[in-house]
Amino acid sequence: MQINVETKPVGSAAYDARKKRLVETIDRLYLREARAPLQKMISRIHPADMAAILDDLPPAHVVDIFHAIADTAMAADVFNQLPADRRTQLLTESSIEKLAGVLEHLPPDDLADLIGELPEDQREQLMALLGRDSKDEVESLLQYDPNSAGGIMTTDFFSLPHSLSVEEAIENIRSREDVEMVFYLYLTDEMGRLVGVVSLRQLLLTRAGTPLHKVMNRRVMKVTTDTDQTTVAMLVDKYRLLAIPVVDEDNVLVGMVTVDDVIDVIEEETTRDMLKMAGTSESETLTHSALKIATIRLPWLLAAFIGGLAATAVIGRYEEILGQVLVLSAFLPVIMGMAGNVGVQSATVAVRGLATGAIDVKDTLPLVLKELRVGLALGAFYGVILAVYGYFMHHSLQLGQVVGLTILGNMTGAALLAVLLPMIFQRMKVDPAVATGPFVTTAIDILGVLNYFVIASWIYKL
Incomplete structure (x- = not known):
């Protein structure tokens, strides 16, 4: 029996309350040095919940x-699901000798990733202790790009020679309980080259004496060792x-590469891209140094x-206009903010x-046209609202025209610029996530202010 505290969605109050009680109970047992009851309670908790x-x-x-x-084995599973800062703490505060027995139970790819991130001295110590x-x-695994x-x-x-029969393949699978996630049976020739694949369902539905090479799918979706993880x-x-x-x-x-590894890659890439666009990196989450x-x-x-x-x-260049129509300055925050x-x-x-x-560089024109329509629609909607607001609040038709047209132009231009720049950077082989943030923000601010005062000069004839 296991106490799985995650019986409800992660964010639910019930889950949090139950986890809090377990945290308090485990900490109390630890402080009382009640090791036997502590170990008994831990053994009944799911590894994912124990990590939390x-x-x-x-x-x-x-x-x-x-x-x-x-x-x-459970300790290795718990360790594998701990946040990065907790794993770092365990590696720093535990002796390598004490951790070696646990880490050896990690899947080979996870163990290789961990060892690759260790300092040279710890890496050598741990490698010497492994079987x-x-x-x-x-x-x-360490010879490949991470x-x-x-x-x-x-x-x-798990793989088998393609010359075996279905019955022999099933017997082989039964004898290999330790293999990770046998969803597909990969078939190889005498040289170990991949020649086909058979799903477990297909295997079970085929007559026992049928040779595997007669039922296998020869068109195997595969990747090479140097294929980028994002492509995988x-x-x-x-x-x-x-x-x-x-x-x-x-x-x-x-x-x-199994689907759980792919989920990790997708999460990692998404996090990395979002952090890059915000002008920071994953290393920020691993340090407490301001x-x-x-x-x-x-x-x-x-x-x-x-x-x-x-x-x-730019604003200083149009100081004379601001001096004559001071109310223009009141609309600068909303003009720049919306764009x-x-x-x-x-x-x-x-x-x-x-x-x-989902988007390719060759899709640039359709994407630009779509964003043009989106920008025009949003700009027209908020432009009308701001124009009406400017007219009634300040009793000035000219002011309404200026702020309305500016919002229309700035929001349309911002939408176009924000989709064009990533495409340009992608074509230049520059990571769009890194470059887009500062360039988009800077360009929109400068061009937005310039557009505002150009329209104001035209409407007010200054």
């Missing part, structure tokens, strides 16, 4: 309570695969700061679409 509980415990108690997990099989698997198919694949896959994720998502085989340059089957966080954010904010100075220079908001929306859609493959 450890994250809520006082930091000073986390390491000791983690090492109270008696089952090393021969685990060490060989890790070393083979962001490639080779870097995220597991070598714990796109393929798995597009074709609704549970796993995808990985081959080397000679088409020899060397591993597979100075380091400020250093990470500085370049992006510097670009926005320079853009703000340029907008200020910026539209720009952020359009840029987010474009960058995310490029990252997931």
Whole structure:
């Protein structure tokens, strides 16, 4: 029996209340040094929930309570689901010798990722403590780029010679309970080259004596070890695969990427793109140093700061108009803010679409035309509202015309600019997520202010 605290959605009050009680109970048992009851309670908790509980415990108690997990396989599962800062704490505050037995139970790809992130001295210590099989698997995985198919694949896959019969294949599967996620049976020739695939359903529905090569699908969706992890994720998502085989340059089957690894990649890429667009990075979440966080954010904010100075220079250029029509300054915040908001929306859609493959550079024209219509619709809607507001609040038809036309132009221009810039950066082989944020913000501010005063000069004939 297991106490699974996640019986309701993660955000529910019931889940939080139940988890809080478990956190308090486990911490109380730890403080009383009641090790046997503590271990008994932990053994009944699902690893995913135990990871969440450890994250809520006082930091000073986390390491000791983690090492109270008696089952090393469960401890490895818990460790694998801990947030990055808690994993770092365990690696820092525990001896490598104490952790080695736990870490050896991690899947080969996860263990390789972990070892690849360790400092050189800790890496050598841990590698020396691993068993021969685990060490060989890790070393083979560490040779690949961590962001490639080779870097995220597991070598714990299941394959059989294509010359076997269906009955022999089923017997082989029954004898290999330790293999990760056998959803597909990959078939190889005498040289280990991937030649086909059979689903478990197909295997069970075929006559026992049928040779595998007669029922296998020869058109195998596969990737090479150097395929980018984002491409792997796109393929798995597009074709609704549970796993995808990985081959080397000679088409020899060397591993597979499972759907849980793909989910991790998608989450990682989404987080990375959003943080890049905000002018920061994942390293910010792993540090408590205010100075380091400020250093990470500085370049992006510097670009926005320079853009703000340029907008200020534009306003100074039209100081005479402001002096004569002082009320224009009151509308500057809403004029700049609305354009910026539209720009952020359009840029987010474009960058995310490029990252997931939903949008391609060749789709630039249709996307631009679509955003033009969206910008015009939004600009017209808010332009009319602001024009009416300006007219009735300040009794000036000219003011209404200026702010209405400016909102129309700025929101339309912001939508176009925010979708064009990511496409241009993509074509230039520059990461759109990194460059789009500061460039879009700066350009919209400068052009928006300039457009405002040009229209004001025209309407007021100044």
